[in-house]
Amino acid sequence: MNVKLLTITRREYLSRVKTKAFWIGTVALPLLMAAWMVLPTLIMSRARGGLVLVVVDETGTVAPALARELEEGLPRQGRQANLDLEVVAPAADVAAQQEELDRRILADQIDAWLWVSQQGLDENRLEYHGQTVTNLLTLEVLERLVSRVVRQQRLVAAGYDPQQIEQLVTGVSLHKVQVSEAGARADQGLGGLALAIGLFTILYMAIMIYGNMVMHGVLEEKANRVVELVVSTVQPWELMAGKLLGIGAVALTQIGIWLGSAAVLTAPGLMTALAAMPEDVPLPTLSPVLVLHFLAHFLLGFTLYASFYALIGAAFNNPQEAQQLAGFGVIFLVAPWMVFMPVLNDPDGTLAVVSSLIPLFTPLLMMLRIAVKMPPAWQLALGYGLTLALDLFMIWVCARVYRVGILMYGKRPTLREIWRWMRYA
Amino acid sequence: MPTPTLELRALRKAFGKFQAVDGVSLTVPPGTVFGLLGPNGAGKTTTIRMLMDIIGPDSGEVWLFGNRRRRKDLDRVGYLPEERGLYRKMTVSEQLLFLGQLHGRGRRELEPRIEEWLGKVGLGDRARAKVEELSKGMQQKVQLVGTLLHDPELLILDEPFSGLDPINQGLFKDLLAAHKEAGRTVLFSTHVMEQAEKLCDHIALIARGRVVLEGQLAELKRRMSGNSYRLVARGDLAALAELPEVEEVLAGDGAARLLARPGVEASQLLRQLVSRVAVEEFRSAEPDLEEIFVKAVHEAMGEDAARAAAEEIPA
Numbered sequence: 001m002n003v004k005l006l007t008i009t010r011r012e013y014l015s016r017v018k019t020k021a022f023w024i025g026t027v028a029l030p031l032l033m034a035a036w037m038v039l040p041t042l043i044m045s046r047a048r049g050g051l052v053l054v055v056v057d058e059t060g061t062v063a064p065a066l067a068r069e070l071e072e073g074l075p076r077q078g079r080q081a082n083l084d085l086e087v088v089a090p091a092a093d094v095a096a097q098q099e100e101l102d103r104r105i106l107a108d109q110i111d112a113w114l115w116v117s118q119q120g121l122d123e124n125r126l127e128y129h130g131q132t133v134t135n136l137l138t139l140e141v142l143e144r145l146v147s148r149v150v151r152q153q154r155l156v157a158a159g160y161d162p163q164q165i166e167q168l169v170t171g172v173s174l175h176k177v178q179v180s181e182a183g184a185r186a187d188q189g190l191g192g193l194a195l196a197i198g199l200f201t202i203l204y205m206a207i208m209i210y211g212n213m214v215m216h217g218v219l220e221e222k223a224n225r226v227v228e229l230v231v232s233t234v235q236p237w238e239l240m241a242g243k244l245l246g247i248g249a250v251a252l253t254q255i256g257i258w259l260g261s262a263a264v265l266t267a268p269g270l271m272t273a274l275a276a277m278p279e280d281v282p283l284p285t286l287s288p289v290l291v292l293h294f295l296a297h298f299l300l301g302f303t304l305y306a307s308f309y310a311l312i313g314a315a316f317n318n319p320q321e322a323q324q325l326a327g328f329g330v331i332f333l334v335a336p337w338m339v340f341m342p343v344l345n346d347p348d349g350t351l352a353v354v355s356s357l358i359p360l361f362t363p364l365l366m367m368l369r370i371a372v373k374m375p376p377a378w379q380l381a382l383g384y385g386l387t388l389a390l391d392l393f394m395i396w397v398c399a400r401v402y403r404v405g406i407l408m409y410g411k412r413p414t415l416r417e418i419w420r421w422m423r424y425a
Numbered sequence: 426m427p428t429p430t431l432e433l434r435a436l437r438k439a440f441g442k443f444q445a446v447d448g449v450s451l452t453v454p455p456g457t458v459f460g461l462l463g464p465n466g467a468g469k470t471t472t473i474r475m476l477m478d479i480i481g482p483d484s485g486e487v488w489l490f491g492n493r494r495r496r497k498d499l500d501r502v503g504y505l506p507e508e509r510g511l512y513r514k515m516t517v518s519e520q521l522l523f524l525g526q527l528h529g530r531g532r533r534e535l536e537p538r539i540e541e542w543l544g545k546v547g548l549g550d551r552a553r554a555k556v557e558e559l560s561k562g563m564q565q566k567v568q569l570v571g572t573l574l575h576d577p578e579l580l581i582l583d584e585p586f587s588g589l590d591p592i593n594q595g596l597f598k599d600l601l602a603a604h605k606e607a608g609r610t611v612l613f614s615t616h617v618m619e620q621a622e623k624l625c626d627h628i629a630l631i632a633r634g635r636v637v638l639e640g641q642l643a644e645l646k647r648r649m650s651g652n653s654y655r656l657v658a659r660g661d662l663a664a665l666a667e668l669p670e671v672e673e674v675l676a677g678d679g680a681a682r683l684l685a686r687p688g689v690e691a692s693q694l695l696r697q698l699v700s701r702v703a704v705e706e707f708r709s710a711e712p713d714l715e716e717i718f719v720k721a722v723h724e725a726m727g728e729d730a731a732r733a734a735a736e737e738i739p740a
Contacts (some may be wrong), residue, residue, distance in 0.1 A: 007526045015514060225510030229571070232477045232504045233527035235496075407479065409508060420441070 004234045005242050012217070012246020017253060026254045030261035051138055052084045054101060054113040062116045063087045065149040083142065086110070098129075105131055114146075121150060195286070196344065196371035199294055202258065203367055206298060208333055210251040211305035215322060217243055218313025218406070227406045236403040244306050251302060252295070259291060293370045300387045301363025304394055305329060311398040314405030315421075321412050336364040347373045357383055359390040397422060428491040430455045430579050430610040436475055436485035445471040446482070447634035453579075453612055453627070458605055460625035460642075461614040462718065468634040469614040470507055473583050477504055490578070500529040503577030507584045507614075509568055513557040517548065517567055520556060521574055528575035535574070542570045546596065565593045573600065580604060582613035586620060598624070618714040630718050638721040646711045649720060652685040654694070655710040660702030668701070670694050682710060 016022055057063035067085050091097040101113045112130030120126045126146065133139070148169075155165045221227040230239055263286050308329050316322040336355070343352040347369045356365035356375070362383045369375050404421035405413070413421075431453040438446040446468045453459045461469050475482045476489075478499060487494040490501065511520055518539055525535040543549050546566045556564060565588075572580065580601075586594055601611055601624065615621050621628060622642070629639040638645065656662070662676040665683065670693060673684040685694050691709065698704055712720070 003529070004527055007523065011512075011515075011523050015512070221512075224513060225506075225508045226512055228474075228479065228506040228508050229504065229510075229524070230527065231479055232506065233499065233524075235478075407474070 002238070005238050005245075008230075008234060008239055008242025009246040009249070012243050013249045016213070016247065016250045022250070022254070026257050029258055030265070033262070034265055051112065051135075052086065052110045053142075054086045054088050054104075054110050055116065056088050056090050056097065056101070056113065057116040058090045059116055059118055059121065061153060062121075062146070062149055065153065066145060069145050069149055083138070098127075102129060105129065114142075192372070193344070196368060198262075199290075199371050200340070200364060200368045202255065203294065203298055203301065203364055204333065204336075206251055206255055207301045207305050207363065208330070210247055210302055211309045211329070212326070213247050213250075214243060214306040215309035215313040215326060216319065217247065218310050218402075219316070219319060219322060222314070222317065222406060222409070231406065236406065237399045239406075240307075240310055240399055240402050243310065244303065247306065248299065248302055251298070255295075255298065259286060259294075262286060290371065294367060296384070297363045297367040297370075300384070300391060303391045304360070304363070304387070305333065307391075307394045307398040311401045311405070311418075314402040315408075315413055315418050317409065317412065332360045333364075336361050336368075339365065340368070343368055344372060347375070353379060357386065359383075359386040362387045400424070427455055429453055429488070430490060431476065431612065432488040433472070433476060434486040434488065436472060436487070437483045438471055438475060438480065439483055444634055446475065448485070449631065449634070449636055450485075451629045451636055451639055453610060455610050456605065456608050457610060457627045458601065458625050459610070459612045460621040460628040461612060461631060462616070462618065462621050462628055462714070463614075463631035464616055467616075467631045469616075469631055470583055471634075472631070473581060473612075473614060477502070477581065497529070500575070501578045503572040503575065503580045505568070505572045505580075505582045505585055507587065511556045511564060511567060511571070514555060516553050516555055517543070517559070518552040520567065521571055524571040525574050528577075530575050538574060538576075539570075542574055546570060562590050562593055565589055566596070569593070569597060569600065573604075578609055580609070580611045580613075582611065584615055585613050586615065586617070618718065622714045628714075630721050632718075632722045632726070635725070637725040638717065645717060649712050649717045652687065652689065653710040653712065654683045654685065654691070655706070655708055656681045656683055656698065656704065657706035658698070658702040658704045662702065665698065665701060668697050670697055 055063045055066065063085075064087070067087065070083055070085055098113075098115070101110070104110050105112065108131075111132075112128060115127040117126075128139075128142075151169065152162070152165055155169075156162055160168075221230070227239075234242075309326065312322050312325045312329070316325070339351060339355050342349065343356070343365060346352060352365070352369060353375075355361055356369055357379065366375070366380070366383045370380075400422045401418055404424055405418070429452045433449055433451050436446055436449045437444070449468070449472050451461075461472070463469055471480070474480045475485075476487045476494075478487075478494065478496065489495075489498040492498065512523075515523070521539045521542075522532060522535055525539070526532065539552070540549070543552055546569070548563060548566055548570075551559060551563065556567065559567065572582075585597060589597060604611060613624075625642055627640065628642050628645070630637050657680045659679065662679075662681040663674060665671055665676070665681065666674040670686055670689045671683055672686045675682040683694070685691075695704070695707055698707065
C-alpha cells in the first residue's frame with residue numbers, strides 16, 4: 001500500500017468534505033427535489049381551505065349533483081382542486097344578486113361564483129366570476145365536473161338508465177408497461193423518463209463540477225506555491241492520482257447521498273403520504289443494477305475529464321488563462337445534449353448506438369440509454385472497454401504534461417510548448 | 426574521509442537548446458554548511474530540483490547518504506524550495522501533520538513534535554488557526570517548521586533568505602546553527618554572496634551551469650588572495666607605485682591596496698614599504714567572495730564570461 005498516496009488522497013478528500021459549502025450543496029439538492037414535489041400541494045391545501053365557490057342554480061338540479069360529485073369524485077383528483085361549495089338559492093332580481101356576489105368576491109368572503117341557468121345550459125355556456133381566472137388546474141377540474149353532471153342529466157332526460165350511463169361514459173386509461181431484457185417494469189412511463197433525465201443531468205453536472213474542482217485544486221497548489229514542496233516528497237503522478245482519487249471520493253460521497261435520498265423520496269408510500277399524491281401515479285425505482293452502471297459511468301467520465309482538467313490546471317497560472325482550454329473540454333461534455341432527444345426517443349437507433357460508443361460521449365449517452373432501455377451486452381462491454389482505454393491514455397498524457405507544468409510559473413505557455421512538455425523524457 | 430552526505434556526479438540537464446546544467450559534480454561532506462553560489466539563472470535551482478528528484482537529469486547521478494539515491498532516502502532530507510507556500514485553507518497543525526506524513530512519519534510521532542516546534546517558534550497558540558489567518562511572518566515560521574519537523578539529516582534550502590523578514594532571517598540562522606551543531610548537514614543556494622560568506626564552510630560556485638570553483642571557504646580565500654595586500658600607513662601612499670616590487674596601487678585616505686609584481690615575497694615588499702611610509706597595518710588582502718567569483722569565472726571561461734558574470738551579480 002502506498003502510504004503517501006493515501007496521505008494525499010485523504011487531504012484532498014477531507015479538505016473538501018469538511019467545508020460548509022460541500023454540505024450545503026449536498027443537502028440543498030434533495031431538499032429542493034422534495035420541496036418541488038411536496039410544496040405545491042402543501043401550499044394549495046394549507047394556505048387556504050380550497051376555493052370557496054358559490055353556486056346559484058336556477059334549475060335546482062345541477063348544484064346538488066355537483067355537490068355529490070365533489071364528495072365522491074374529487075379525492076381521486078388529488079387535492080389540487082380543492083373546492084368548497086356553497087349553494088345559494090336564486091333571488092328574484094338576478095342582476096342585484098350577481099352584483100351582491102361580486103361584492104362578496106371583492107370583500108374576500110368568497111373566491112368565485114357559478115351561475116347555472118336554463119339559458120346557459122341551452123347555450124352550453126355558464127357564467128363564472130372569480131377573483132382569478134388563471135388557476136387553470138382548478139378551473140379545468142371544475143369544468144370537467146360540471147360537464148359530467150350536465151352530460152349525465154341530459155342523458156337521463158333522454159331516457160337512459162342512470163346505472164347504464166356510468167358504464168357508457170367511462171373512458172379508458174393506458175396501462176404503460178416498459179418491455180426490457182431486465183424484465184418488464186410496469187408503469188415506468190413518465191416516471192421512468194423523469195428518472196433517465198434526472199440521472200443524465202446529475203451525471204453531467206457531477207462530471208463538470210468535479211472536473212472543474214480538480215482544475216482549481218491544481219491551480220491553487222500552483223498559486224500557493226505549495227506544489228514543489230509536495231512533489232519533493234511524492235512523485236508528480238502520485239500527487240495527481242491522489243487528487244483524482246480524493247476528489248472522486250468527494251463526488252461519490254455527494255452522489256451517494258443524493259441517490260440515497262432519491263431512493264427514500266421515491267419509496268412507495270412516502271410521497272403519496274407527504275404530497276397526497278394519488279396512489280396510481282407511478283414513481284420510478286432505482287434498481288441496484290442501474291446504480292452500479294451509474295457509478296461506473298461517473299467514474300469513467302470523471303477520470304476522463306478530471307485528468308484533462310488537471311493538465312489545464314498544471315499548464316496555466318490562473319483561472320482566467322485556464323478558462324479558454326477548459327471551455328474546449330466542456331464542448332465534449334455539452335455535445336451529448338444535442339443528441340439527447342433522439343437517443344431518448346429511439347435508444348436503439350443508429351444515432352444512439354454510434355454516438356454512445358464514442359468514448360468521449362459514452363459516460364453520458366450510454367448511461368442515458370441504460371436508464372431508458374438496457375442496451376445489448378456487447379454494446380455495454382464495448383462502451384466500457386473503449387472508455388477505459390481512453391481514460392488510461394488520457395491519464396498517461398496528462399500526467400506527463402502535469403509533471404512539467406506544475407513547476408512552470410510566469411508566462412502563459414503556448415499549445416506548442418505544452419506539446420513539447422508532453423514529449424520530455 | 427567520511428562518506429559524503431551528498432554527491433552529485435556530472436549532472437546535466439537541457440531545456441530545449443538551453444543547457445541549464447552542464448556537468449555539475451560536487452561533494453558535500455557531513456556536518457558542513459555548504460553554499461551553492463551563483464547569479465540568477467546559473468543553474469542552482471535546476472541542480473537542486475534534480476537532486477530532489479523533482480526533475481530528471483539528462484545524464485549524471487545523485488548519491489545520498491552513501492548510496493545511489495533512492496526515493497525513500499529523500500524522506501531524510503528537509504527541502505525548502507525557492508517557490509514555496511502552504512495550503513491556505515488548512516489549519517497550522519493539519520498542515521504540519523500532512524507535511525510530516527509525506528516524509529514518512531506517523532501521526533502519533535508527529536503530534537507531540539508539532540506542539541514542541543510551534544512552541545519553539547512562538548506559535549503555540551495558533552495551532553488551530555487556518556494558514557490564511559496568519560501574518561506573512563507567521564506563515565514563514567510554519568514553513569520553516571514544516572521543513573525541520575521530520576528531523577532531517579540533510580537540509581536543502583533554495584534561496585532560503587529571499588522574502589524572509591529580518592526577524593525570521595535571524596530565527597532561521599539560529600536554526601541553521603543548531604542544525605549544524607547537531608552534526609547535520611546543510612546545503613543552501615544563494616545569489617547573495619555576503620550571506621554565504623557569513624554562513625558557509627564549503628562553497629561551490631556555479632556559473633552558466635558549470636561549477637567553476639569548489640572547496641573550503643577559508644582555504645579558497647587563502648589560495649585566491651595571491652599577491653594582493655592591504656596597507657594602513659601615513660605618508661605619500663600614491664608614490665608607492667614607483668617601487669619596483671609594486672605592480673599597482675589603489676591609494677585612499679590613509680589606506681591603500683597594493684598588488685605586488687609576480688614573484689615578490691610579502692617580507693620583501695614590507696621592507697620596502699617601511700622605508701617609504703610609516704606602516705601601521707600590513708596584511709594579505711583576502712578577497713571577498715564576489716572577487717573570487719569573478720576571478721574563478723575568468724579562469725574557467727575567459728574574460729568575456731567573467732565580465733558578464735560580474736554584471737549578473739546583483740549589487
